Amino acid sequence: MLTIEGVSAGYGRLEILHKVSLEVAPGEIVGIIGPNGAGKSTLLKTIFGYLPPFEGMIRFAGDTLAGLSPDCVMRRGIGYVAQAGGVFADMSVHENLVLGGYSLGSSRAVTTAIERVYAQFPLFRSRAGQRAGSLSGGEQRALAVARTLVVEPRLIILDEPSAALAPRFIDEIYATLVNLNRSGIALLIVEQNVRRILDAAHRVVVLDMGRNAFAGASAELRQSDRIRRLYLGEDAG
Amino acid sequence: MGEEILEFLILGLVLGGIYALFAVGLTLIFGVLDIINVAHGEFFAIGGYAIYIAMVVFKLPPAAGLVMATVAAFLVGLAVYPLLLAPLKKRLGRRAPGPLFLVLTLGLSALMQNSMLAAAGGEYLKVPPAIKGGLDLSFTYISNQRLLIVAVASLSLAALFLFLRFHRQGMAIRAVAQNPAAAQSVGIPLGRIFTLTVGLGCALAGLAGGLIAPLFSVYPAVGFTLTIKAFAITILGGMGNLVGALVASLIIATVEAMSVLVIPSEWQNAIAFGTMILVLLVRPSGLFGKKQP
Amino acid sequence: MSRPVRTLAIIALAFAGLAAPLVWSHPFVLHIAVQALIWALFAASWDLLSGYTGQVSFGHAGFFSIGAYTAAISTKLLGFSSWLGMTAALLLCGLVGLCVGFPALRLRGHYLALVTLGFGEIVQLVAQNWGALTGGPFGMHDYGTFTGLPSDPLAQRQAAYLIVAAISLVGLAILLYVTRRTTAGPAFRAIREDQVLAASLGIDTTFFKLLAFTLSAGFAGLAGALYAYYIQLVSPTIGSSAQSALVIGMAVFGGIGTIWGPFLGAILLFSITESLRFIGVVYNLIVVGAVMIVFVIFIPRGLAGIRLRRRGRQQRADRQAVDAAS
Numbered sequence: 001m002l003t004i005e006g007v008s009a010g011y012g013r014l015e016i017l018h019k020v021s022l023e024v025a026p027g028e029i030v031g032i033i034g035p036n037g038a039g040k041s042t043l044l045k046t047i048f049g050y051l052p053p054f055e056g057m058i059r060f061a062g063d064t065l066a067g068l069s070p071d072c073v074m075r076r077g078i079g080y081v082a083q084a085g086g087v088f089a090d091m092s093v094h095e096n097l098v099l100g101g102y103s104l105g106s107s108r109a110v111t112t113a114i115e116r117v118y119a120q121f122p123l124f125r126s127r128a129g130q131r132a133g134s135l136s137g138g139e140q141r142a143l144a145v146a147r148t149l150v151v152e153p154r155l156i157i158l159d160e161p162s163a164a165l166a167p168r169f170i171d172e173i174y175a176t177l178v179n180l181n182r183s184g185i186a187l188l189i190v191e192q193n194v195r196r197i198l199d200a201a202h203r204v205v206v207l208d209m210g211r212n213a214f215a216g217a218s219a220e221l222r223q224s225d226r227i228r229r230l231y232l233g234e235d236a237g
Numbered sequence: 238m239g240e241e242i243l244e245f246l247i248l249g250l251v252l253g254g255i256y257a258l259f260a261v262g263l264t265l266i267f268g269v270l271d272i273i274n275v276a277h278g279e280f281f282a283i284g285g286y287a288i289y290i291a292m293v294v295f296k297l298p299p300a301a302g303l304v305m306a307t308v309a310a311f312l313v314g315l316a317v318y319p320l321l322l323a324p325l326k327k328r329l330g331r332r333a334p335g336p337l338f339l340v341l342t343l344g345l346s347a348l349m350q351n352s353m354l355a356a357a358g359g360e361y362l363k364v365p366p367a368i369k370g371g372l373d374l375s376f377t378y379i380s381n382q383r384l385l386i387v388a389v390a391s392l393s394l395a396a397l398f399l400f401l402r403f404h405r406q407g408m409a410i411r412a413v414a415q416n417p418a419a420a421q422s423v424g425i426p427l428g429r430i431f432t433l434t435v436g437l438g439c440a441l442a443g444l445a446g447g448l449i450a451p452l453f454s455v456y457p458a459v460g461f462t463l464t465i466k467a468f469a470i471t472i473l474g475g476m477g478n479l480v481g482a483l484v485a486s487l488i489i490a491t492v493e494a495m496s497v498l499v500i501p502s503e504w505q506n507a508i509a510f511g512t513m514i515l516v517l518l519v520r521p522s523g524l525f526g527k528k529q530p
Numbered sequence: 531m532s533r534p535v536r537t538l539a540i541i542a543l544a545f546a547g548l549a550a551p552l553v554w555s556h557p558f559v560l561h562i563a564v565q566a567l568i569w570a571l572f573a574a575s576w577d578l579l580s581g582y583t584g585q586v587s588f589g590h591a592g593f594f595s596i597g598a599y600t601a602a603i604s605t606k607l608l609g610f611s612s613w614l615g616m617t618a619a620l621l622l623c624g625l626v627g628l629c630v631g632f633p634a635l636r637l638r639g640h641y642l643a644l645v646t647l648g649f650g651e652i653v654q655l656v657a658q659n660w661g662a663l664t665g666g667p668f669g670m671h672d673y674g675t676f677t678g679l680p681s682d683p684l685a686q687r688q689a690a691y692l693i694v695a696a697i698s699l700v701g702l703a704i705l706l707y708v709t710r711r712t713t714a715g716p717a718f719r720a721i722r723e724d725q726v727l728a729a730s731l732g733i734d735t736t737f738f739k740l741l742a743f744t745l746s747a748g749f750a751g752l753a754g755a756l757y758a759y760y761i762q763l764v765s766p767t768i769g770s771s772a773q774s775a776l777v778i779g780m781a782v783f784g785g786i787g788t789i790w791g792p793f794l795g796a797i798l799l800f801s802i803t804e805s806l807r808f809i810g811v812v813y814n815l816i817v818v819g820a821v822m823i824v825f826v827i828f829i830p831r832g833l834a835g836i837r838l839r840r841r842g843r844q845q846r847a848d849r850q851a852v853d854a855a856s
Contacts, residue, residue, distance in 0.1 A: 012330065048422070049421075050418065050421075069421065069426070069427075070418075070421035070422055071421045071422075071423075071424045071425055071426045071427070074421075074422060074423065074424045075424055079422075080422040082418065082419065082422070085416065085418075085419070086419055086422075087416075087419065088411075088412055088415050088416055088419060089415070089416075090415055091408075091411070091412075091415070095408065098408065099408055099409070099412050099420075099423050099425075100423050101423075102405065102408075102409060102423045102424050102425055103423065103424030105405075107405070147423065148422075151424075273640050273643075273644075321823060321827070324827045324828075325826060325827045328827065328828075328830070336580070336584075336586035336639060336640075336643060337826055337830075339586065339588070339640060339643050340586075340778060340782060340822060340826050341822070341823060341826045341827070343588075343775050343778060343822065344779065344782075344818075344819045344820070344821070344822025344823040344826065345819065345823060346775070346819070347772075347775055347779070347815055347816075347818055347819030347822065348816055348819030348820055348822075348823060349819070350815075350819075351813075351815040351816040351819060352816055354815075355813060355816060461771070465647065465648075465651055465771070468644050468647065468648075469648070472641075472644065476640075501659075503655075503658070503659045504655065504659060506651070506655060507652060507655050510648040510651050510652050510655070511652070513644065513645070513648050514633075514645055514648050514649070514652075517633070517637060517641060517644070517645050518633050521636070521637065521641060
């Protein structure tokens with residue numbers, strides 16, 4: 001469904017990604033792991049259109065995404081949850097969701113869509129008038145996810161959903177994500193918390209220094225000595 | 238003495254209405270684009286010329302004149318982002334906007350003001366009041382024109398605030414001002430919102446120009462002093478804060494009106510400039526502002 | 531072309547350019563040339579602060595005006611010779627620049643520009659309303675001209691030209707020396723590129739910012755004094771925002787951040803627009819506005835950038851150094 005081939009990207013003259021390739025099949029959860037500075041966030045930003053790629057191909061369900069701006073990319077059916085500051089902090093929970101439905105145009109469609117989201121996230125119905133910035137970290141993250149759901153995306157891209165969250169909230173967020181996946185939404189997740197993503201994802205891609213290092217089914221990577229040594233800090237054997 | 242003060246308060250309210258329309262428009266542009274529109278006064282002048290053309294040349298009714306003033310400024314304002322600001326933004330890339338944009342809008346100001354001078358000449362054009370007559374209170378007489386200014390300014394600002402609060406595009410404007418990346422992620426097209434915002438801000442300036450034309454006369458540089466005062470107002474109110482701009486407008490207008498009692502009128506303008514410098518030295522974020530310089 | 535040869539060629543060209551109005555000696559040409567050189571010094575002084583050190587000033591005409599009035603008042607009330615008057619203008623404006631620089635230390639970008647704008651407006655207000663000192667809205671016109679000029683009108687103009695040219699060039703030379711041959715130059719550039727980084731590298735940003743303000747204001751004041759003695763009339767409008775805008779336009783035309791670019795740009799733009807006055811008084815200002823817009827967007831390095839790529843290399847090198855260090 002999402003195909004990335006030979007993508008290089010970066011900031012100004014600084015190239016961070018070198019010919020990276022990756023695929024996400026419909027309904028899959030794919031994780032991206034790797035050391036700091038490997039370019040994981042940059043890859044997500046490039047896919048979603050915040051950065052133009054220097055070269056390479058980015059396709060989603062037949063459409064070319066490369067060169068599109070984020071507001072166009074999202075209309076193809078992709079949602080984006082940023083690492084931090086993803087909600088409109090000075091607006092209420094309800095307003096955040098209304099804005100989530102911006103691309104739907106008519107307010108009736110938006111109202112229906114928001115109703116659906118409130119049903120999925122009853123917590124927000126009771127907090128609808130609360131200022132989004134006053135929610136806890138985990139709640140804000142969940143709100144950002146909920147907001148993408150207003151327009152029923154087929155793929156959601158998440159940049160370190162566990163970042164700066166207490167373990168309890170990480171549990172909640174991942175439970176939500178796995179649930180969403182069960183309803184058919186594909187997920188592409190960049191994660192620092194390798195254990196979490198190995199548990200949740202079907203496949204994992206490893207990026208190192210802006211290049212593909214390896215990829216494989218998460219069960220397979222869990223067994224791999226090298227991964228365990230490099231990223232889980234366990235000694236092999 | 239109390240009556241005198243009341244009279245000045247009323248004058249402050251009238252001026253404050255005009256200042257508010259102007260400053261809120263300027264603040265809207267700054268809050269969303271992070272750019273100070275040095276040419277804002279020229280859109281005020283466009284409003285004045287538009288109502289002159291409507292009422293004096295085409296003999297249209299005042300309401301039509303005001304609409305024309307607002308629409309003319311809006312249309313010209315719509316052109317500013319795509320033609321001027323976007324190309325510079327594109328060239329600068331990721332570097333934050335700053336002094337170069339100021340120079341750009343400064344150039345626009347010079348271009349517009351002198352083009353109006355070339356096209357219309359420098360004479361002070363007279364525009365008849367929209368409504369004649371006035372209200373006779375025991376201590377003073379308030380012309381209906383002044384009442385109209387307060388009414389229209391209040392209604393327009395109220396409409397603007399409602400638009401920003403509840404309308405889909407108004408919310409989009411607020412979203413872009415708060416968090417452009419998140420705004421894009423929900424499908425808001427930044428360029429179009431920027432264009433709309435500049436147009437809207439300039440429309441407010443044009444409306445202000447049309448409203449006060451009967452009292453100020455119309456000439457190319459008519460918006461100039463107001464522009465500089467508006468800078469002072471937005472700094473006092475907190476740059477980027479609409480409510481702050483509104484409140485600061487009323488404060489400055491009232492203080493200016495009352496100041497006639499204590500200082501000679503030629504120094505009246507110094508109040509705004511002095512306030513601005515004082516605020517910048519003591520509390521740069523202004524009364525309501527959050528953005529730090 | 532090797533460097534010494536190129537330097538000689540530039541000096542020769544400059545000499546020829548400066549000698550031309552004298553040789554031609556048409557009074558109107560001299561008139562434009564003198565004013566062009568005054569604006570050139572003014573523009574170069576603006577560039578030191580705003581283009582080179584990145585502290586953009588929107589009220590620079592305020593310093594120009596203070597310099598002009600200082601010259602006029604000191605000659606009229608204190609009997610100073612023009613040399614003394616010019617020195618007084620230079621020093622007083624330097625001091626004012628230092629004072630303006632202090633509060634400006636904490637401000638960046640738009641806020642700094644606005645506060646300098648406010649400063650310019652206040653200077654104009656004072657000039658306009660403190661009639662006892664400044665002659666009010668009509669200004670002052672009876673303080674005389676440069677000391678020791680011959681009485682023949684043409685010779686007077688020629689002598690005035692020589693004086694203004696010499697002082698402008700010396701001013702330019704000093705500004706160039708400070709920015710190219712002392713440690714102040716790289717410090718100014720560092721502050722312009724990334725103030726925080728500069729401070730963390732051990733550069734005393736406070737000192738250098740204040741230095742930039744002082745020098746810039748002083749030379750703007752000197753230009754103002756030259757203006758006062760040549761035109762023999764000072765009025766509040768010389769400190770107006772329109773004048774501040776004009777000098778910015780000239781600097782943009784010549785190439786911000788190079789010092790000599792604005793100097794040259796001012797000479798060219800002023801000469802062109804003054805000559806265009808024959809077409810219509812107003813169109814020259816439209817040209818300036820258009821120039822500012824077009825140049826800022828499309829020709830950011832101004833004239834200076836078109837010719838010598840060396841300048842661009844300097845700025846690119848600065849920027850890369852910043853990218854590498856951060």
